[in-house]
Amino acid sequence: MAGRRKKKTAAGAIITILCIAGLLLMLALGTDGAFLDSFGDFLGSAALSPSAANVAKLVPGDNDDLLLYVIDTGNSDSMVLLTPDGHSLLIDAGESDDAGRILDTLSALGIESLDAVVATHPHADHIGSMAAVLNQIPVGTIYMTDFVTTTKTYEKMLGAIEENNVPAVNVTDGYAFDLGGVRFTVLNPQAREYGDANNSSIVLLAGYGGTKFLFEGDAEEEAIADMLANDSGLMDVDVLKVGHHGSHNATTQEFLNATTPSLAIINCGEGNDYGHPHKETLDMLGAMDVTVLRTDQDGDIAVFSDGTAVRYAAAA
Numbered sequence: 001m002a003g004r005r006k007k008k009t010a011a012g013a014i015i016t017i018l019c020i021a022g023l024l025l026m027l028a029l030g031t032d033g034a035f036l037d038s039f040g041d042f043l044g045s046a047a048l049s050p051s052a053a054n055v056a057k058l059v060p061g062d063n064d065d066l067l068l069y070v071i072d073t074g075n076s077d078s079m080v081l082l083t084p085d086g087h088s089l090l091i092d093a094g095e096s097d098d099a100g101r102i103l104d105t106l107s108a109l110g111i112e113s114l115d116a117v118v119a120t121h122p123h124a125d126h127i128g129s130m131a132a133v134l135n136q137i138p139v140g141t142i143y144m145t146d147f148v149t150t151t152k153t154y155e156k157m158l159g160a161i162e163e164n165n166v167p168a169v170n171v172t173d174g175y176a177f178d179l180g181g182v183r184f185t186v187l188n189p190q191a192r193e194y195g196d197a198n199n200s201s202i203v204l205l206a207g208y209g210g211t212k213f214l215f216e217g218d219a220e221e222e223a224i225a226d227m228l229a230n231d232s233g234l235m236d237v238d239v240l241k242v243g244h245h246g247s248h249n250a251t252t253q254e255f256l257n258a259t260t261p262s263l264a265i266i267n268c269g270e271g272n273d274y275g276h277p278h279k280e281t282l283d284m285l286g287a288m289d290v291t292v293l294r295t296d297q298d299g300d301i302a303v304f305s306d307g308t309a310v311r312y313a314a315a316a
C-alpha cells in the first residue's frame with residue numbers, strides 16, 4: 001500500500017511539473033519572446049558577479065600584454081599585475097569589507113594562486129582584506145616593510161601569514177626581483193626607521209620592456225625626498241599610481257618632473273572624508289597634461305603594456 005501511494009505521489013509530481021513547464025512555454029510564446037529574453041538576462045546576470053562583469057568588459061579573452069588591473073575598492077588600494085605568461089602580483093588588499101570584490105576579480109582574471117603579494121604599509125585601507133586573501137589563495141611570497149603596528153587588522157594579517165606558511169620578506173630600497181618578464185625594483189622605504197606608516201610605504205617600480213609603472217603606496221613628502229636623492233636614475237615612468245589617494249602631501253612638482261608619467265591612477269572613493277584627491281595634486285598633473293584616471297569616476301581600470309607602449313580601459 002505504501003508503495004502504491006508513493007507511485008501515486010510521484011505521478012502527481014510529474015503532472016505538476018509538466019503543467020508548470022506548459023505554462024512557462026505558453027508565457028514564452030504568448031509574449032512574443034520577451035519572457036525568454038528576460039529569462040536569459042536573468043541567467044546572464046546571475047552567472048557574472050559585478051567584478052567579473054567588469055573584467056569581461058575590460059580585458060579581452062586573448063590578451064597577451066602585461067596587465068595592471070586596478071580594483072575599484074573606494075578610498076583604499078588594491079591592484080594586481082598579471083604577466084603574459086600568467087605570473088601575478090597583488091599590491092595591497094583594500095579595507096576589510098573589500099575581500100569579496102578582490103577575490104571575485106582575481107577569480108575572473110583566472111588567478112588561482114599569486115606569485116607575490118605586496119603589503120605596502122600596515123594601514124587598514126591597504127591590508128584590510130589581506131588575511132582573507134591569504135586564507136583563500138596560495139601566495140608565493142609576501143613583501144612587507146619593517147614598520148609594525150598593534151592593530152587587529154595587522155595582527156590578523158600576521159596570523160594568516162603564519163597559518164598559511166607564506167614566506168614573508170621585509171624589503172627596502174634597492175631590493176629587486178623578476179616575475180614573468182617584469183623587473184620589480186623597490187625604491188622605498190630606505191633602510192632606516194620612519195616616524196609614520198605612510199612614509200614607510202613600499203614604493204615599487206615595475207619595468208616591462210621599455211615601459212615603467214611606479215606604485216607609490218601612501219608615500220608622502222619625506223619618502224619622496226629620499227627617493228629623489230637616491231633613485232633619480234630610476235625615474236621617468238609611463239604609469240604612476242599616485243601616492244596616498246591623491247593627497248596634496250604625497251605629490252610634489254619635483255617628483256612629477258622626475259617621474260614624468262603619461263598616465264596617473266588615483267585610488268579614491270566617491271565623497272570620501274579626506275577630500276581625496278586634493279586639488280593641488282590634480283592641478284599639478286593637469287598642468288603637465290597627464291591623463292588622470294580615478295577609481296571614484298572610472299571604476300575598475302585596466303592598463304596594458306606590450307613592452308613598447310601602454311593603453312588603458314575603464315569600467316565607468
Ligand SMILES: [Zn+2]
Binds near residue numbers: 077125245
Ligand atoms: Zn591609504
